[in-house]
Amino acid sequence: MAERKFLWWQELPYTEVCRWAKEECDLAILPIGAIEQHGPHSPCGVDAFNAIGMAELAAKKSGAMLLPCPMYGSHPYHHWHMPGTIPLSYETHIALLVDIIRGAAVAGYNKFIILSAHGQVSTTLVAVHKLGLEGYFTLSLHWYDFLRDNKDVLEDYMWHADEAETSVGLFLYPQYIDMSKAEPGGGTPLVDRRWIIAPGMTPRPGMMYHFEGTFARPEYLELKNGVIGDPTKATREKGEKLVTRTVDFIVELINDIMTRWPVGVKPPVK
Numbered sequence: 226m227a228e229r230k231f232l233w234w235q236e237l238p239y240t241e242v243c244r245w246a247k248e249e250c251d252l253a254i255l256p257i258g259a260i261e262q263h264g265p266h267s268p269c270g271v272d273a274f275n276a277i278g279m280a281e282l283a284a285k286k287s288g289a290m291l292l293p294c295p296m297y298g299s300h301p302y303h304h305w306h307m308p309g310t311i312p313l314s315y316e317t318h319i320a321l322l323v324d325i326i327r328g329a330a331v332a333g334y335n336k337f338i339i340l341s342a343h344g345q346v347s348t349t350l351v352a353v354h355k356l357g358l359e360g361y362f363t364l365s366l367h368w369y370d371f372l373r374d375n376k377d378v379l380e381d382y383m384w385h386a387d388e389a390e391t392s393v394g395l396f397l398y399p400q401y402i403d404m405s406k407a408e409p410g411g412g413t414p415l416v417d418r419r420w421i422i423a424p425g426m427t428p429r430p431g432m433m434y435h436f437e438g439t440f441a442r443p444e445y446l447e448l449k450n451g452v453i454g455d456p457t458k459a460t461r462e463k464g465e466k467l468v469t470r471t472v473d474f475i476v477e478l479i480n481d482i483m484t485r486w487p488v489g490v491k492p493p494v495k
């Protein structure tokens with residue numbers, strides 16, 4: 226794999242974007258996040274910054290091309306109307322993802338990973354299957370699904386603006402985090418927690434994924450400080466471990482895909 230000075234599509238001329246797909250690696254990562262309030266201690270760009278930071282590290286190690294990150298994302302219904310949060314409508318976000326992959330494929334890219342650092346399965350799942358019908362090989366990953374083996378790092382599962390997310394922020398962009406303003410938050414779901422899979426939790430029988438229902442009250446009514454979980458437990462060291470392990474898993478996945486379907490080979494989706 227050749228060394229690269231620039232990793233991002235937007236930093237390169239189209240000739241190099243095309244050459245990279247033809248000769249080096251035809252897998253592109255699309256990092257996606259959200260513009261969403263993350264409590265009084267963290268910036269509203271946490272999810273986008275987390276996706277960008279992890280995607281960049283994964284690209285460095287794997288040779289994947291990096292597509293520019295659309296900062297806005299889609300949101301489960303209970304996020305809407307929180308100050309600081311700017312949700313795209315579901316239709317807009319699905320169309321955005323589909324259009325980006327379609328456009329990137331024109332340059333010769335045959336494999337796509339949508340790397341999300343925000344809970345937006347309601348649109349990523351639909352986008353992936355719409356793209357599948359058109360013949361595009363696309364996986365959509367949510368970074369917290371790689372947290373299941375990190376019980377030695379975190380005291381709690383991942384929730385929101387909490388121990389996990391704030392730790393990642395302290396590692397990737399400490400200049401935007403103010404721990405003097407960090408305080409625990411919380412809320413009570415409309416069904417018992419034993420039925421809800423938390424991000425990073427190994428599911429037990431009968432559990433529903435945490436966005437598989439309208440089982441949370443709207444956050445603007447429910448949350449006092451925009452936080453679910455306890456960000457005071459966050460540390461840079463925890464963040465480094467979470468990011469490194471997640472990136473290593475993503476690189477392993479990319480290497481596996483590129484071994485099965487080498488550069489120039491399009492996985493037979495259609």
Ligand SMILES: [Zn+2]
Pocket residue numbers: 263271272342343385386390
């Ligand atoms: Zn977040």
